[in-house]
Amino acid sequence: MNTRKKWFTASFLALIMTAFMISCVDENVEQIGICPEIVSTDPENLENSVNLDQMxxxxxxxxxxxxxxxxxxxxLESGSNINGRVIGNVEVFGTTSYNEENYTMSFTPDNSLLAETNxxxxxxTTVKDKVGNALPINYVWQFNTGKTPVVIATNPVDQATNVPLNQVxxxxxxxxxxxxTITASSFIVSDGTESISGQVAYSDSTASFTPDAxxxxNLLYTATITTTAGNTDAISLVGNYSWEFTAGTKPEVIETNPLNEATNVAINAVITADFSQNMNPLTINASSFTISDGTDLISGQIDYSGVTASFIPENDLVAGATYMATITNEASSxxxxxxxxxxxxEFTTEDAGLSIVETNPIDQSTDVPLEEEITAEFSEEIDPLTITSSSFTVSDGTNLVSGLIEYTGAIASFIPDNNLMSGTTYTVTITTDVVSNTGLSLENNFEWTFSTVxxxxPSGVDLQSIATYGIFAGVGISNNSGFSEIRNMNVGITPGVRSSITGFPPAIVVNGAIHASDDTEPAGIAATLQQAKDDLVxxxxxxxxxxxxxxATVAGDLGGTTLAPGIYKSTSTLLIQSGDLTLDxxxxxxxxxxxxxxxxxxxxxxxGGNVILSGGAQSKNVYWQTGxxxxxxxxxxxxGNILALTSITMNSGAVAEGRMLARNGSVVMTDTNIIEKP
Known part of the structure; x- marks a missing residue:
């Protein structure tokens, strides 16, 4: 009885185990807790950016x-994933192991995985659990490796030249x-002989190398990023990346003014230094640019423009002194x-010699009054015998101005005999003939200019070619009686002819000639007269x-009045009758x-009825346009100059300092008239 029960129990257990085993290999049956299952993988299915050294x-x-x-x-197979299909699989070889403590199977590839690969x-199903249950079906999953890092930009760029010496x-x-992975071993800078030391840093996809010195x-450098550098997926560069650049130069002082060891430097000189390259203006200051007299620094203003630094002394330098100028290495590009x-x-200023310290008017002055007295103040008292009309001159550019020269103390004065001319530029010259009481002279002639008001x-009138004529008429010129004279000017007529000129002699032309439109001599006279007529018009x-x-509007009689320079307009006739007209x-x-x-x-x-000039007025600057x-x-x-539309008549004994110019009619001299060039 007992033997039968034992046989039945053993047979039942064997039957149950056989059923379980048959169920684990049935693809259509899942026995939870009985069949082996994969509960996780690393990488996970469809994971991206997997490290190339992934186990x-x-x-x-x-x-x-x-x-x-x-x-x-x-x-493990590699291939390309195209539209969900893996194309071109290649098996990856490696070592398989198993950890019994955590039920984990591992595969370590013999070589690193390929980047950007599926x-x-x-x-x-050959894997089994401890009781012999096999994996029900093949377990398949996919993953992708990460992207290969590449260098996309460098600073300096490859083959760059003139790279700053402090370049990062x-x-x-x-x-x-x-x-x-961004270290001194993966980021190397070499001078062609050896690697240079520096600090390597990394931030935001950018690696930097800051040289220690x-x-x-002018030296060629090579920078290299090695394959030791890798991304966050442990993917390294495919190969070392190298580029070259050439260092530039340090800034240098290439020119100074004054030059080194210069002598006779002006005491008011501006000291300048030119650099080989653009400088940082903030580094050109009173600390980096100094001038010393050997004992003390001198004060001054410092400017910088372009590549030039300037030191403008606050006061004149001391004559006959030696100065040292310094640009320190605080100045930077x-x-x-x-x-x-x-x-x-170093430079040395000019010896203490004679100089002019002030002038009146000052150089380049404008709107100087016509009655201005011209003065020059010297650095010391002058020997009065050396201040003469040859050592102190004033010129209008063509002619010397006459005047009186005076000297008091250290000031020489030039007082013009007449008022200066308006609208004129004058040049004043004091020569080296001027000597001080101690025997010093000017090193060079001293000149300055000024312009008057x-x-x-109104502005002056250009008479052009008609200015050579004292009389010009359209149809006739006559001297009715007496010995009239036209002095230092010509007489002309056009379109009137020679026969239209009468009374010559006894009238005469002094230092001039009579020309008519039908004259054959001199050659081309007809054209000359026509040009004069055109200019008159x-x-x-x-x-x-x-x-x-x-x-200014005027009317009637101007006699007995005085008029300042200007334009005066009459809408009808005009007389000078009740007294003289004075032009001041x-x-x-x-x-x-x-x-x-x-x-x-x-x-x-x-x-009464004369025209009187005063205050320096000149008849050449007076114009009478008559309608x-x-x-x-x-x-x-x-x-003055009469410009008449029709005719002009000079009555008996009338004299003129001016011109009688009639556009269309005649000019008549009644009896013994004089016309003098203005």
Whole structure:
């Protein structure tokens, strides 16, 4: 009875175990807790950016039979994943192992995985648990390795030249790198002989190498990122990356003014230094640019522009003294590179000699009054006998100005005999003939210039070629009686002919000639007369239309009045009858008057009716534009140039300092008239 029960129990257990074993290999049956299962993998299925040195692990749900964990039980293949299909699989070889404590199977590839590659891992059904249950089906999953890091930019760029000596060398990658791999062994800078020391840092995809010392000028350097550098997925560069650059130069002082060892330097000199390259203006200051007299620093203003530093002493340097200028190595280039060392030079100022310390007017002055007294103050008292009209001159550019020279103390004065001319630039010269009481002289002639105020009244009138004529008419010129004279000017007529000129003699032309449109001599005289006529018309229209300054309206009789320079306009006739008309230049010899008369212009002459000039006025600067005809009365003393549209008549005994210019009609001299060149 007992034997039968034991046989039944053993048979039942065997039957149950056989059923379980048959169920583990049935693909359609899952026995939880009985069949071996894979509960996790590393990498996980479809994981990306897997490290290239990744060890693949598979963890089961229970203890496995180590004997079944063999190289045949696991395969790893590489290939390309195209639209979900793995193309071109290549088996990866490696070593398989099993850890019984954590039920984990491991596969260690013989070589690093390939970057940017799809891998397929498979655990076969040959693996079994401790009781012989096999994995129901092959377990398959995929993963992708990470992207290869590459260098995408460097500073300096490859083959760069003139690289600053304090350059920080940087390299930028296409992705984040493992900072632990960016070291002195993976980032190397060499001078061609040996690696240079420096500090390596990494941040935000960029590695930097800061040399411990400045680069050597003009030397070729090679920078290298080795394959030791890797990304955060432990993927290294495919190969070493190298580039070259050449260091530039330190800034240098290439020129100074004054030069080193210069002598006779002006005591008011500005000291300058030119650099070989652009400098940082903030480093050009009172600390880096100094001037010393050997004992003390002198004060001054420091400027920097372009490549030039300037030191402007606050006061004149001491005559006959030696100074030392220094540019220290605190001065640095725009790139922050300092001079190799301090740069110094010396110069000596001119001996204490005679100089001019002040002038009046000052050099380049404008709007100087016409009555100005010209003075020069010397650095010490002068021997009065050396201040003469040859050692102290004033010129208008063409002619010397006459004047009186005086000297008191250390000041020489030039007092012009007449007012200066308006609108004129003058040059004053004091020569080296001037000697001080101690025997010192100027090193060179001393010159300065100034310009006087603009002329009073309107601007001057250019008569052009008509200026050579004292009489010019359109149809006739006559001297009715007496011995009239036209002095230092010509007489001309066009289109009138020679026969239209009468009374010559007894009238004469002194230092001039008579020309008519039908003359054959001199050659081309007809054309010359026509040009003069054209110029007369142009001048007439210019004077008639002058508007600056604004014309003052006049009417009737101007006799007994005094007029300042300007433009005076009459809308009808104009007389000078009840007394003389005085034109006062107020000291301006270039002052201009323009009279615009719409109709006839008449002077009565005799005891009244004359034109009187005062205050430096000149008849050449007075213009009478007459819209009809002009009559100069008996015995009139007249000043100015008459520009008449029709005719001009000079009555008996009338004299003029000016010109009688009739556009269309005649010029008539009644009896013994004089026309003098203005």
């Amino acid at each position: 693949i692990t598979i963890t089961f749900n229970g203890p496995m039979d180590p004997a079944t964990i063999s190289e045949d039980a696991f395969t 891998y397929t891992a498979t655990v076969g 060398i940087t390299v930028k990658f296409n992705q984040e790198m493992d900072a632990a 400045e680069l050597t000028a 725009a790139d922050g590179v300092s001079l190799e060392s301090n740069y110094t030079w 603009a002329p009073a009244g 142009e001048v007439y229209l210019f004077v008639e239309g002058a508007t600056s300054p604004a014309p 230049a107020q000291g301006d010899v270039n002052a201009v008057w323009i009279f615009q008369v719409a109709s006839d212009f008449t002077t009565v002459g005799g005891a 009809s005809s002009a009559t100069i009365g008996d015995g009139t003393t007249f000043k």
